[in-house]
Amino acid sequence: xxxxxxxxxxxxxxxxxxxxxxxxxxxxxxxxxxxxxxxxxxxxxxxxxxxxxxxxxxxxxxxxxxxxxxxxxxxxxxxxxxxxxxxxxxxxxxxxxxxxxxxxxxxxxxxxxxxxxxxxxxxxxxxxxxxxxxxxxxxxxxxxxxxxxxxxxxxxxxxxxxxxxxxxxx
Amino acid sequence: xxxxxxxxxxxxxxxxxxxxxxxxxxxxxxxxxxxxxxxxxxxxxxxxxxxxxxxxxxxxxxxxxxxxxxxxxxxxxxxxxxxxxxxxxxxxxxxxxxxxxxxxxxxxxxxxxxxxxxxxxxxxxxxxxxxxxxxxxxxxxxxxxxxxxxxxxxxxxxxxxxxxxxxxxxxxxxxxxxxxxxxxxxxxxxxxxxxxxxxxxxxxxxxxxxxxxxxxxxxxxxxxxxxxxxxxxxxxxxxxxxxxxxxxxxxxxxxxxxxxxxxxxxxxxxxxxxxxxxxxxxxxxxxxxxxxxxxxxxxxxxxxxxxxxxxxxxxxxxxxxxxxxxxxxxxxxxxxxxxxxxxxxxxxxxxxxxxxxxxxxxxxxxxxxxxxxxxxxxxxxxxxxxxxxxxxxxxxxxxxxxxxxxxxxxxxxxxxxxxxxxxxxxxxxxxxxxxxxxxxxxxxxxxxxxxxxxxxxxxxxxxxxxxxxxxxxxxxxxxxxxxxxxxxxxxxxxxxxxxxxxxxxxxxxxxxxxxxxxxxxxxxxxxxxxxxxxxxxxxxxxxxxxxxxxxxxxxxxxxxxxxxxxxxxxxxxxxx
Ligand SMILES: Cc1ncc(C[n+]2csc(CCOP(=O)(O)OP(=O)(O)O)c2C)c(N)n1
Ligand SMILES: [Mg+2]
Numbered sequence: 001x002x003x004x005x006x007x008x009x010x011x012x013x014x015x016x017x018x019x020x021x022x023x024x025x026x027x028x029x030x031x032x033x034x035x036x037x038x039x040x041x042x043x044x045x046x047x048x049x050x051x052x053x054x055x056x057x058x059x060x061x062x063x064x065x066x067x068x069x070x071x072x073x074x075x076x077x078x079x080x081x082x083x084x085x086x087x088x089x090x091x092x093x094x095x096x097x098x099x100x101x102x103x104x105x106x107x108x109x110x111x112x113x114x115x116x117x118x119x120x121x122x123x124x125x126x127x128x129x130x131x132x133x134x135x136x137x138x139x140x141x142x143x144x145x146x147x148x149x150x151x152x153x154x155x156x157x158x159x160x161x162x163x164x165x166x167x168x169x170x
Numbered sequence: 171x172x173x174x175x176x177x178x179x180x181x182x183x184x185x186x187x188x189x190x191x192x193x194x195x196x197x198x199x200x201x202x203x204x205x206x207x208x209x210x211x212x213x214x215x216x217x218x219x220x221x222x223x224x225x226x227x228x229x230x231x232x233x234x235x236x237x238x239x240x241x242x243x244x245x246x247x248x249x250x251x252x253x254x255x256x257x258x259x260x261x262x263x264x265x266x267x268x269x270x271x272x273x274x275x276x277x278x279x280x281x282x283x284x285x286x287x288x289x290x291x292x293x294x295x296x297x298x299x300x301x302x303x304x305x306x307x308x309x310x311x312x313x314x315x316x317x318x319x320x321x322x323x324x325x326x327x328x329x330x331x332x333x334x335x336x337x338x339x340x341x342x343x344x345x346x347x348x349x350x351x352x353x354x355x356x357x358x359x360x361x362x363x364x365x366x367x368x369x370x371x372x373x374x375x376x377x378x379x380x381x382x383x384x385x386x387x388x389x390x391x392x393x394x395x396x397x398x399x400x401x402x403x404x405x406x407x408x409x410x411x412x413x414x415x416x417x418x419x420x421x422x423x424x425x426x427x428x429x430x431x432x433x434x435x436x437x438x439x440x441x442x443x444x445x446x447x448x449x450x451x452x453x454x455x456x457x458x459x460x461x462x463x464x465x466x467x468x469x470x471x472x473x474x475x476x477x478x479x480x481x482x483x484x485x486x487x488x489x490x491x492x493x494x495x496x497x498x499x500x501x502x503x504x505x506x507x508x509x510x511x512x513x514x515x516x517x518x519x520x521x522x523x524x525x526x527x528x529x530x531x532x533x534x535x536x537x538x539x540x541x542x543x544x545x546x547x548x549x550x551x552x553x554x555x556x557x558x559x560x561x562x563x564x565x566x567x568x569x570x571x572x573x574x575x576x577x578x579x580x581x582x583x584x585x586x587x588x589x590x591x592x593x594x595x596x597x598x599x600x601x602x603x604x605x606x607x608x609x610x611x612x613x614x615x616x617x618x619x620x621x622x623x624x625x626x627x628x629x630x631x632x633x634x635x636x637x638x639x640x641x642x643x644x645x646x647x648x649x650x651x652x653x654x655x656x657x658x659x660x661x662x663x664x665x666x667x668x669x670x671x672x673x674x675x676x677x678x679x680x681x682x683x684x685x686x687x688x689x690x691x692x693x694x695x696x697x698x699x700x701x702x703x704x705x706x707x708x709x710x711x712x713x714x715x716x717x718x719x720x721x722x723x724x725x726x727x728x729x730x731x732x733x734x735x736x737x738x739x740x741x742x743x744x745x746x
Contacts, residue, residue, distance in 0.1 A: 010352070010354060015299075018290075018293065031194070056479070060476065063476035064476050067476060068352070069352050069353045072351055
């Protein structure tokens with residue numbers, strides 16, 4: 001078992017998304033996260049899927065998805081060769097006397113305060129999914145009231161293959 | 171560009187696709203299109219008695235002809251009755267366009283009368299489907315539907331058309347091109363892969379071709395024959411592949427798998443190189459996958475990349491059209507073999523030894539005893555010997571396996587059976603469809619008594635539509651194959667598998683449905699009655715009462731290794 005991120009370009013047609021989720025359900029593949037939205041081209045959506053499975057299964061998934069009529073392209077996003085981001089909204093318990101401490105903590109991660117209530121505040125954080133995990137862990141002791149994540153989206157890095165040094169920058 | 175109704179546009183589209191015949195049943199949501207049929211079309215409509223029948227007829231038509239089969243039904247129950255044929259066509263890669271009426275667009279989503287989400291229901295078993303709510307989409311969708319059904323690995327598609335789209339007007343223009351940017355089945359093969367395959371074959375000592383239904387679907391029978399003959403390659407042929415190369419061919423080693431011969435299973439499992447051609451390592455062939463052909467390298471030819479490496483990893487994958495791939499392979503191989511011939515003499519000697527050692531066998535009945543089902547097959551085989559105009563269809567069960575074992579099929583597309591889904595009731599309607607495709611052929615359905623009762627209403631279709639078929643019922647009075655499992659694996663607890671041989675009276679039932687009915691109780695009458703039915707000149711049913719206790723051997727229990735074969739128990743001598 002290993003993590004795989006797959007980027008799928010699909011025609012924005014009725015039922016296109018259902019065909020993909022149906023394929024996963026029926027063949028017993030487990031989706032960890034799924035994010036879908038428009039691309040630079042009208043009528044075409046990009047889907048970023050995160051699955052935990054074996055090499056054999058990911059190969060099968062790619063081949064099976066290729067056969068869907070609405071699917072234009074399927075590529076696996078390899079960690080070294082792609083950029084991945086995710087957005088999370090996290091509402092944390094924050095009585096007035098803890099607020100400053102929490103906001104300072106958020107600053108370290110570049111988390112913005114999206115809203116403040118009397119006893120809680122909502123952070124908005126964008127980053128690599130692992131950064132979001134780390135931030136979530138950090139604020140957990142303060143009491144996470146609600147949390148929503150978009151699921152990761154990703155793109156292949158532009159241009160020639162990146163050096164490890166460049167990869168480390170992002 | 172002609173102004174017309176959507177319903178007429180559907181028919182003009184079918185005509186443009188060269189459709190000769192469609193099989194269906196009308197109802198409210200498809201009525202505008204039936205009204206268009208009344209206005210006139212060159213497409214013949216065959217009125218089935220059940221939409222499942224219509225669907226299997228379209229499959230039988232497609233399987234016998236190689237063309238796309240067309241079935242048409244109304245919304246709701248009409249559409250749901252098509253689900254089994256759609257699933258069957260999906261499993262056996264049969265090109266099918268199913269057209270269903272849908273309720274008015276404005277009613278969709280309201281649980282209107284006879285509204286069902288048929289595109290949703292069929293999602294897991296279609297190549298693609300369309301819900302048409304705008305009349306202007308009809309020509310492009312019909313064009314795309316036929317293209318998707320037949321290109322790449324064939325299979326079923328569904329076009330669900332709202333009633334208002336059938337009733338509205340459009341400017342009709344049938345497109346020349348399909349607009350499907352995401353549909354790109356392979357049209358070429360990788361030359362380097364083919365060369366590597368040729369090299370592996372040239373070096374193999376114990377090669378075996380493992381040919382499946384893809385050979386028939388890929389119209390590659392001639393090319394496969396050329397390959398095996400030019401390199402003297404032995405071949406096993408799956409249930410779905412039967413008739414792809416002649417059964418009488420000396421290089422044909424028969425069928426591997428659960429009820430295949432020990433010979434074919436040994437040939438496949440003890441090979442050092444498997445050349446899979448349009449076959450998919452189905453569990454009924456492999457048995458326990460981890461124990462399957464442990465010493466073999468695998469070359470896998472398939473049009474569907476997703477089949478390659480799905481069950482058994484392929485050392486040399488070759489994705490693309492089989493016709494092209496095999497042609498290239500044969501050319502490469504011929505060049506290589508010119509320098510250095512195949513080193514397979516010992517393997518051929520071994521195969522011939524197994525062939526002699528492990529024929530299909532059964533215990534012949536004593537004079538006056540119950541007819542053995544295998545004798546029915548042998549008799550059918552013998553009285554049709556030398557004819558090239560016979561097409562067989564079957565139901566699912568013991569009789570199907572005996573038909574596979576004993577019938578001799580030398581012409582491509584002459585054996586039509588439900589393999590992947592194993593659908594009881596497939597035989598009779600598939601025979602009607604095959605007859606529609608090949609009116610000059612003699613179409614014989616070998617059916618079980620259980621199967622026959624599932625779709626025998628289509629005899630009326632056969633009789634009234636002048637599509638005469640001959641149905642031979644192997645009437646053992648039981649759901650025989652299930653009984654066999656109960657016998658072997660459930661300590662003879664025969665729960666709910668007894669049908670009786672007497673009810674219904676099949677000959678009378680046949681007569682009631684407009685066919686000729688025959689009954690055979692004794693071996694002495696078997697051949698003459700079968701001949702009489704074949705010569706009746708109309709739809710005929712022969713009820714052959716057989717020995718209910720006969721089991722189908724050999725058998726590899728589900729999940730067992732393919733070489734762990736249960737053979738016929740021989741407590742008695744087997745007379746030759
Ligand atoms: C639609 C359907 N229902 C149930 C089964 C399970 N099944 C497989 S073979 C069989 C018995 C078939 O009986 P019959 O047609 O009399 O054939 P026989 O095995 O006796 O030759 C059954 C019930 C099936 N394959 N298809
Ligand atoms: Mg039976």
